[in-house]
Amino acid sequence: MIRLEHVHRIFQVGEQKVHALNDLMLDIGQGEYLSIMGPSGSGKSTLLNILGILDRSTSGRYLLDGMDVTSLTDDQQAHTRREKIGFVFQFFHLVPRLTARQNIELPLVLAGVPPAKRKALSGRVLQAVGLEARARHRPEELSGGQRQRIAIARATIMEPAVLLADEPTGNLDRASGKEVVHILEHLNRKGIMLIIVTHDPEIGGRARRQIHLVDGRITSDISG
Amino acid sequence: MRPGDVLRFSLGALQGNRVRTMLMLLAMSIGVAAVVILTAVGEGARLFVVNEFASLGTNLLIVLPGRAETAGAGPSTFIGETPRDLTIRDALALARHPAVRRIAPINIGEVHVSWRQREREVPVIGSTSELLAIRHWKMARGRFLPPGDPELAAPLCVIGSKVRKELFGPHPASGEMISIGDRRCRVIGIMGSEGRSIGLDVEELVILPVASAQMLFNTNTLFRILVEAKSRETISQVKTHILSTIRERHQGEEDVTVITQDAVLATFDRIFRALTLTVAGVAGISLGVAGILTMNVMLIAVSQRTAEIGLFKALGAHRRQVLILILTEAGVLSLIGAFLGLAVGIIGSWVIGRIYPALTVGTPWWAIAAALSVAIATGLTFSVLPARRAARLDPVQALSRK
Numbered sequence: 001m002i003r004l005e006h007v008h009r010i011f012q013v014g015e016q017k018v019h020a021l022n023d024l025m026l027d028i029g030q031g032e033y034l035s036i037m038g039p040s041g042s043g044k045s046t047l048l049n050i051l052g053i054l055d056r057s058t059s060g061r062y063l064l065d066g067m068d069v070t071s072l073t074d075d076q077q078a079h080t081r082r083e084k085i086g087f088v089f090q091f092f093h094l095v096p097r098l099t100a101r102q103n104i105e106l107p108l109v110l111a112g113v114p115p116a117k118r119k120a121l122s123g124r125v126l127q128a129v130g131l132e133a134r135a136r137h138r139p140e141e142l143s144g145g146q147r148q149r150i151a152i153a154r155a156t157i158m159e160p161a162v163l164l165a166d167e168p169t170g171n172l173d174r175a176s177g178k179e180v181v182h183i184l185e186h187l188n189r190k191g192i193m194l195i196i197v198t199h200d201p202e203i204g205g206r207a208r209r210q211i212h213l214v215d216g217r218i219t220s221d222i223s224g
Numbered sequence: 225m226r227p228g229d230v231l232r233f234s235l236g237a238l239q240g241n242r243v244r245t246m247l248m249l250l251a252m253s254i255g256v257a258a259v260v261i262l263t264a265v266g267e268g269a270r271l272f273v274v275n276e277f278a279s280l281g282t283n284l285l286i287v288l289p290g291r292a293e294t295a296g297a298g299p300s301t302f303i304g305e306t307p308r309d310l311t312i313r314d315a316l317a318l319a320r321h322p323a324v325r326r327i328a329p330i331n332i333g334e335v336h337v338s339w340r341q342r343e344r345e346v347p348v349i350g351s352t353s354e355l356l357a358i359r360h361w362k363m364a365r366g367r368f369l370p371p372g373d374p375e376l377a378a379p380l381c382v383i384g385s386k387v388r389k390e391l392f393g394p395h396p397a398s399g400e401m402i403s404i405g406d407r408r409c410r411v412i413g414i415m416g417s418e419g420r421s422i423g424l425d426v427e428e429l430v431i432l433p434v435a436s437a438q439m440l441f442n443t444n445t446l447f448r449i450l451v452e453a454k455s456r457e458t459i460s461q462v463k464t465h466i467l468s469t470i471r472e473r474h475q476g477e478e479d480v481t482v483i484t485q486d487a488v489l490a491t492f493d494r495i496f497r498a499l500t501l502t503v504a505g506v507a508g509i510s511l512g513v514a515g516i517l518t519m520n521v522m523l524i525a526v527s528q529r530t531a532e533i534g535l536f537k538a539l540g541a542h543r544r545q546v547l548i549l550i551l552t553e554a555g556v557l558s559l560i561g562a563f564l565g566l567a568v569g570i571i572g573s574w575v576i577g578r579i580y581p582a583l584t585v586g587t588p589w590w591a592i593a594a595a596l597s598v599a600i601a602t603g604l605t606f607s608v609l610p611a612r613r614a615a616r617l618d619p620v621q622a623l624s625r626k
Contacts, residue, residue, distance in 0.1 A: 045624075049620050052538070054537075054538060054619045054620050054623075055620050074542075074543060075542045075543065075544070078537065078540050078541060078542045078543075079540065079542070081538065081539070081540045082539065082540020082541075083540070087538050087539075089623065093531060093534075093535045093538075093623065095532055095535070096240075097236055097237070097239070097240040098236070106536075106539055107539045107540060109225060109226075109229045109233070110225055110536070110539055110540055110541050110545060111540070112225055112226050112229075114226070154539075158540075
């Protein structure tokens with residue numbers, strides 16, 4: 001499903017070149033539950049951005065569903081992102097002036113789905129995260145945990161194959177963090193590929209497959 | 225994205241930042257209102273002048289005694305020649321041409337007019353029955369000077385409505401004898417209150433047969449002769465006829481000046497049109513300023529919403545979608561601003577029209593169309609840069625900023 005071949009990502013910081021990812025090889029199968037851990041600066045977020053096609057690798061190949069993503073144009077990448085990948089961010093990234101339902105429907109709006117169909121789809125994912133009653137609330141009226149659940153609903157509304165979560169519990173208290181992880185795991189059990197980037201060993205340790213990154217290289221790849 | 229969604233989203237974004245929205249609306253509407261009001265006033269001034277001249281009559285030629293020389297020291301300077309006067313006979317001679325519809329000799333002066341104990345000094349005009357038609361005047365009551373031999377000094381007069389009110393008050397004026405200077409005449413008609421032309425208000429006039437006026441002023445000359453041509457095309461033909469007739473009658477001297485009203489009118493028309501365009505241009509600059517303000521505000525908006533735009537790209541928005549979203553926002557703003565400005569401008573012109581009723585204040589349609597389209601065009605043009613910047617945002621960087 002996902003295959004990285006000799007992926008390098010080099011940033012130019014002033015005079016210096018920073019090797020964020022160094023000759024990365026990675027295969028992830030459909031429906032896997034994977035956590036990426038490592039100290040800060042190890043390249044976790046860079047890897048996630050490349051997997052999410054938000055960033056391009058400096059060299060190497062990225063095959064998603066057998067398609068070489070690196071050779072796509074910007075708009076084709078945007079299209080692939082919309083259809084195949086869902087993002088969950090540490091800081092939720094909800095649009096403050098939109099209601100929960102409107103936030104969830106954003107990917108559908110961008111895809112040009114008619115309103116009636118949007119409403120049916122958003123109703124279903126709202127139910128899945130247990131927030132039907134909050135559909136008309138704005139983000140500021142919701143707790144952190146609720147906001148993240150709205151963000152998850154938004155990430156899954158296009159029924160993507162891959163769900164990428166960048167420190168999804170980093171901004172939450174323990175209880176709501178746990179709740180969020182349970183929702184993500186529930187989605188994974190229904191078949192979505194779940195990739196969580198975290199430096200919290202407790203969260204990362206729950207994944208069936210755990211990858212450790214240090215200085216842009218995979219130091220361990222444990223399947224439990 | 226569906227157009228309805230784009231629009232709804234832009235309106236939502238505008239509501240989300242009221243201060244910014246109000247600021248841009250203000251700039252846009254001031255620009256448009258300035259164009260509308262200034263062109264309205266300019267156009268009003270032009271129409272005012274055109275109407276003043278039109279009220280003199282149509283296809284009119286004015287014959288003045290004396291030659292307007294611009295050549296400095298001509299032969300007459302040394303000979304000491306004075307121009308020959310215009311007479312009633314000259315005027316009658318001018319009428320003898322197929323292209324001339326009517327003529328009216330004119331004499332003018334200020335004279336004491338009295339009825340019983342009331343006395344007033346008013347401008348008195350001596351002319352013939354044709355004057356009424358030439359100047360497009362209307363009678364309020366009674367009749368105008370009767371046609372007949374202009375050289376007969378009939379003791380008749382027509383008075384303006386204001387003169388009537390001041391001399392007679394509540395008493396009926398028709399048929400009464402009034403004193404004009406050392407002469408007496410019978411009031412046969414009262415002028416309507418409509419009709420104004422440069423310097424003369426019909427309401428304040430007393431009109432006598434030209435021969436009576438000449439006796440009153442103790443002269444046998446004319447102040448000027450009005451000649452009405454049958455059509456616009458024959459004006460130059462009539463002018464030639466006037467000059468040759470006068471030359472014949474004045475022993476070869478072309479000692480009159482003929483002004484064609486159309487020429488004067490056309491000149492004023494051109495001057496005022498140029499003025500209006502200048503004023504509109506100045507107002508256009510304020511629209512340009514509004515455009516630049518739009519650009520700044522949109523740039524700020526884009527950088528304020530970096531995270532949101534980054535999110536959109538992460539959710540799969542194409543560059544073009546981001547571009548369209550930002551442009552729609554600017555377009556909607558400009559449109560609302562332009563229409564607000566139009567409303568303010570129209571109300572403003574109306575108020576000015578109320579304050580100066582003599583001005584027929586009306587914004588020409590071309591100014592409205594131009595103001596609206598320039599406002600929307602500047603709003604959009606100046607938003608292309610911010611919109612492109614937004615479309616090019618790198619989602620990773622946009623999202624990492626918090």
